[in-house]
Amino acid sequence: MKKKMWSLLLIGILALSTILTACGGNGESKDGKKEITVWAMGEEGKKLKEMASKFEEENKDISVKIQAIPWGNAHDKLLTAVASGNGPDVLQLGTTWVPEFADAGALLDLTPYLDDYPEFKPENYFEGSVTSMKYDDKVIGVPWYIDTRVLYYRTDLLKEVGYDKAPATWDELKDAAGKLNDRGDDVYGLDIDRNDQITPFIFAWQNGYEFEGKDKMNFDSPEFKEAMEYYTDFFKEGISPTTEGIDIVQAFKDGVKPMFFSGPWMINIINDQAPDLKDKWAVAVMPKKETNTSSMGGSNLSVFHNSENVDESLKFISYMNKVDTQMEWLDVSNTLPSRVDAWEEPKLKEDPMLSVFGKQLEDTKASPQIKEFEVIAQEFLSTIEKVTVGGADVDKELEKFNKKANEIVEK
Structure with missing residues (x-):
């Protein structure tokens, strides 16, 4: 009941929030670079800084600020961010959370950017993941890593x-x-x-x-x-x-x-x-x-609805979802890549344990996409x-x- 009341309240507040101070990554860093703020949860948040540094090496004009948030605190923190309009540029969402925050209008529609960022296209991902990418016919997130049972x-x-x-x-x-x-x-x-x-x-x-x-x-x-x-x-x-x-x-x-x-x-x-x-x-x-x-479980990466650094945020998500980056992330975090093409890599295809997960991923479903x-x-x-x-x-x-x-x- 509490979550339901929150969701209804957030829909009303969201319209007002767009005229308030925009999200956390809304300015330039001290050295004149564009700075984006990324909220990542659990152990992934702690380990993401290493990958962010490599992104910064390839994108000299962008600085990435990673904020690691414990999973136990993440839901309430995200609710507060939506209500206030003071959130990150990029946020990680567990797949079961996507409908709630998409319904509240908190996630930017990525559909207009699919041609410029081919890594975002649904055909790159397993069918079970594609379900969690969409809400009301809009693409509102990109599978970052996945898991199955x-x-x-x-x-x-x-x-x-x-x-x-x-x-x-x-x-x-x-x-x-x-x-x-x-x-x-x-x-x-x-x-x-x-x-x-x-x-x-x-x-x-x-x-x-x-x-x-x-x-x-x-x-x-x-x-x-x-x-x-x-x-x-x-x-x-x-x-x-x-x-x-x-x-x-x-x-x-x-x-x-x-x-x-x-x-x-x-x-x-x-x-x-x-x-x-x-x-x-x-x-x-x-x-x-x-x-x-x-x-089909895992996490998606989304752009906060009122980010002032949309282009920079999209570049970061695109980088994290390249096959080579996902294979590096597998080594760093021990989480499975979401890209179908990554499962043709020998490290996954020839491993007697991981290859079983690859086979199972061909027949998966996401949890019902209702808030x-x-x-x-x-x-x-x-x-x-x-x-x-x-x-x-x-x-x-x-x-x-x-x-x-x-x-x-x-x-």
Whole structure:
């Protein structure tokens, strides 16, 4: 409710904000260069200065000021910037935040600049990313880095229960997880993070579910219901734990949780924290029902709506989205490049782990592009917990949830 009130307030304030002092990067630096301000979140913000220095070497008339913002503070800081009109020139947005800030008019329409900046054209990006680039038929952001979820699995333990390779279908996943679960007490077959709001939607997409749009919620459709029955059965049958328990890397190492879904960041974490597992684990694309669809996440780069340094900001985003720059950024940040062409580079194409992510990226979807999605997703986690932990009826809970989702978007 608070976010909804903020969004409505921001739309009214935005018109006034354009006549106020323009955004932070609105002047020249002390040495006469044009200075742009870039807000980047989390670890990326801390590491971006190195790449900004290289951009400055190629663009002697532009100075880049990087402000690193912790993810925990970022949303509120962005809301304040929109309300006051005193924001950055370039801002990083998580893909699930794009609809909220685009709806408030905070993001510059990049459509008129696509011919001058070919790196911005949607055809350069995976289909799942293109969804997050657009809002109301305007291009309001460019995918900077991306991530998706795949299946992590212990090759040695799967082989012990009759699987020489990763389960490739829903039936195989359920069968393999059940057999792994039967190894004894206090072990499981598949770890599903119940706090991850996107995993249930991944199962739904794999079952042929399509989100109809903001005018009508269809979380009570047969495809969604069937997927949620499959999802909740893992918990009901004790194949997946309903409590968090031990750290996932330690549980993976000990064989307690021999399969789980996660993103590319887990590769280095497992290699660093569980080196003894070398050659005993791998990753695979998601198991298939109708499709093997996974989620498309990551961050986009956008220009703040009232930036006075639009040309300089566009040059910076263009530089960050060149294939060579994205490959450098992969080395610096361990985040995956958004450009499709980058996945033809040997470093990605020939790597046994990263190439799996490249294959999965060919079938991904972004979260529903409505500004209320975050609120709806949190409501859904509360709903599904009543089934996985409380034993409630799936159909009845989904009917109530769908009604609640409709109420959320109608407010």
